[in-house]
Amino acid sequence: DDALRVGSRTFTSRLLVGTGKYKDLTETRDAVEASGAEIITVAIRRTNIGQNPDEPNLLDVIPLDRYTLLPNTAGCYSAKEAVRTCRLARELLDGHNLVKLEVLGDEKTLFPHVLETLSAAETLIADGFEVMVYTNDDPIIARRLEEMGCVAVMPLAAPIGSGLGIRNPYNILEIIENAQVPIIVDAGVGTASDAAVAMELGCDGVLMNTAIAAAKRPVLMASAMRKAIEAGREAFLAGRMPRKRYASASSPIDGTFF
Amino acid sequence: DDALRVGSRTFTSRLLVGTGKYKDLTETRDAVEASGAEIITVAIRRTNIGQNPDEPNLLDVIPLDRYTLLPNTAGCYSAKEAVRTCRLARELLDGHNLVKLEVLGDEKTLFPHVLETLSAAETLIADGFEVMVYTNDDPIIARRLEEMGCVAVMPLAAPIGSGLGIRNPYNILEIIENAQVPIIVDAGVGTASDAAVAMELGCDGVLMNTAIAAAKRPVLMASAMRKAIEAGREAFLAGRMPRKRYASASSPIDGTFF
Amino acid sequence: DDALRVGSRTFTSRLLVGTGKYKDLTETRDAVEASGAEIITVAIRRTNIGQNPDEPNLLDVIPLDRYTLLPNTAGCYSAKEAVRTCRLARELLDGHNLVKLEVLGDEKTLFPHVLETLSAAETLIADGFEVMVYTNDDPIIARRLEEMGCVAVMPLAAPIGSGLGIRNPYNILEIIENAQVPIIVDAGVGTASDAAVAMELGCDGVLMNTAIAAAKRPVLMASAMRKAIEAGREAFLAGRMPRKRYASASSPIDGTFF
């Protein structure tokens, strides 16, 4: 048994996916299915999950009896907007209280605004939400978010939509080693090996959207990501061989040169 | 259909594994099975495949009706030794002509000796062998080995037994882009993401031994590697998103800074 | 003319150095001199600059008519402690108002505590200090510190005393491109090339202590750092050649593979 526990819920898959940027809802559905993801995040301000009864509804292809929806606050630049968006999501989804909080600091880089994020997290937790929170890779901020009661801390690997992979594995590792809640890398993964690297570091999961949706063949990439997440998790649990300069070296490399 | 064709043979799996360094033959068997590998390489000078009738025989756990055995010349430091070893293997295996040639240049680093390798390859090909050849990552040498008639070229990712991953992806990519035969990364892979990276570059396969056998839990690592190879292959075929500094960047990063 | 302007002061050297961890004051003096640094940072809580009249005084080897002293708040874990320490320094130094603010979040990693840092910066600026501020590499936080009126923003390259070099050049570059005040990399540089890399990114300066003091030959390393800072600055101003896969490539590498 190697389950992922987030707040009051338990999951088998450690891959979380978004629903943006696909050609159409059919492709969204096929990619989500190929990914094996159980938690599907949705940008409430950009996605129709019933607000517009006459338009295509995401829930037609992501049925709530099969997936756990994770409403997110993409596009919010203040605590106030983010809190309002979460409350709207809860209403639309009949009291569903699991949300992904993201408050952005900048339209260009989409970096998190950690001060507004801390403020919104405090309000949302007091209001009964289970908050998964997008943040930077600062270990001190991550710890504070955990202490406040966030159910998962989600540091970025790299800027949203960049596909650059984990820019600072030291920080991510530091966050993981000090955490009691799941650490889920969010944003910046570009290809399968990036996802595997995150899991090998000991992350509890990875959330991605563009890496799948902006691949030339999204459904095949979704399958690749599913396998990469499993591969990385198994490699982490299996305990990798030490790195050495060569087989005959009596001790692992000690980092004095590279 | 995405088969791997090596000389006259066709395979589904793109992971090739060795049989050294396991605790016992049971662990060897279980790891090989978990890896999904179809091609199993064996160091003829160190492994009993019938030379010593009274000792445990590898073929009891790696049956020839299920796996393709790939005799290798590990431990040979000259063309002469390597050729003799291949001929011995052919005798022991009733005319089996597929071999992995490796001629080492150095006991410490186990780097290939490309001059002796070229010489041995020439002799073996003239003698009717199908030669898969371990070499350095020099694109000019790789092309020459292909031109001589080797059925697969196998550049090292990093020194044998080092677990350092692909040290020079530029060279590996250069080799891949110019090759008509399969390019199979051999040696140096340390964990699952390393294998995925190799496949994402466009390698046709990866051969490994220590990364599995020296993991704390070899059978689980074998499973991780199987998935990583598939993940990397699918990601390669799926066509990854471009790398950008951030989502709003209008063009991919142009490499002028990092 | 390529001067470094920090608040109301102007400097020629872009290397700032600390005074901790040396064998004795003679070595401190020789290393500082070899570094060519004009701004010398001093941990007020750990260094005698007159508080203990009977003990060796740093100012005997770092005379105030030759160097600009930069009192820092190393060892402070709250805004309150840091503010008190800056005020103590100002008293000891006859009204000197330039300080380096650092508020730490963790005794193990010595990561900055950005929330306490923001709070302390606000108080100090209102109290007439010119604040150079140690922070993480979050571009949003860096911008806020600049908007508050800090005279220089000093993101970490890597944890204090780690010698790991710039862990996340993307973030440092993002900070640089958006700043109107000097960006000075502080903490984490390990050797000369790390300092050069920082300057090539466009940093305005680098502050270091351990990289010099913990080298086997500190005075020689100080000289190396002086040259590396100048080399990196000149390379930045000279405009480096584009990166390409090879000379004949018609366009720079586009980042789609590595």
Add this chain to the structure above:
Amino acid sequence: DDALRVGSRTFTSRLLVGTGKYKDLTETRDAVEASGAEIITVAIRRTNIGQNPDEPNLLDVIPLDRYTLLPNTAGCYSAKEAVRTCRLARELLDGHNLVKLEVLGDEKTLFPHVLETLSAAETLIADGFEVMVYTNDDPIIARRLEEMGCVAVMPLAAPIGSGLGIRNPYNILEIIENAQVPIIVDAGVGTASDAAVAMELGCDGVLMNTAIAAAKRPVLMASAMRKAIEAGREAFLAGRMPRKRYASASSPIDGTFF
């Protein structure tokens, strides 16, 4: 005293530069002078050093009483051509016997052709030349070139004209640790920090051309390179601090994670 000894000659500078790709001979002269180089390499097949009496002569700006000319065989794709070019150079330069041998394997990548290189080196050494030799970064090949009698071994950092920096520091380090002759990185350096990194590894020198000539301001880049080489050399001799995850870590990082 930290002199560079190459064959029968001794030098102070560890930066070797080429003369190609400059706007005109004035820029060539100014850049060479700013670099502080004492050894200047010249492509005999492309440069007028007296073959064409009516055209501008490089020797007018690179006087032989001030610099050591290092004729090279750029543009040669066979041992035969390279040997002929060296002999021509010796005639043109009144018996000057120091040459840089390069035999290329490919017009696209300009990778060395090590087999032709070995053949040419043998002939040239027998013919009384002091041979500095451009090669790949294979430690076994490097050792063989040294054993044959080459006076310096010059592995590539990256493809000629690529500006990618040292692609495989492990191989370069392996070559350095096993050599009795100078190891001079040749080709691939792109900016000042690349040069510093090479020297910090323990290289005896660096040869470059494009990194200076193709900078926006070549003369300033030449100055940067001079300082970077000195900085890297001093940092190597000074003995850098160990890398650690953070200051409080009791031992250096052991390479098990990155």
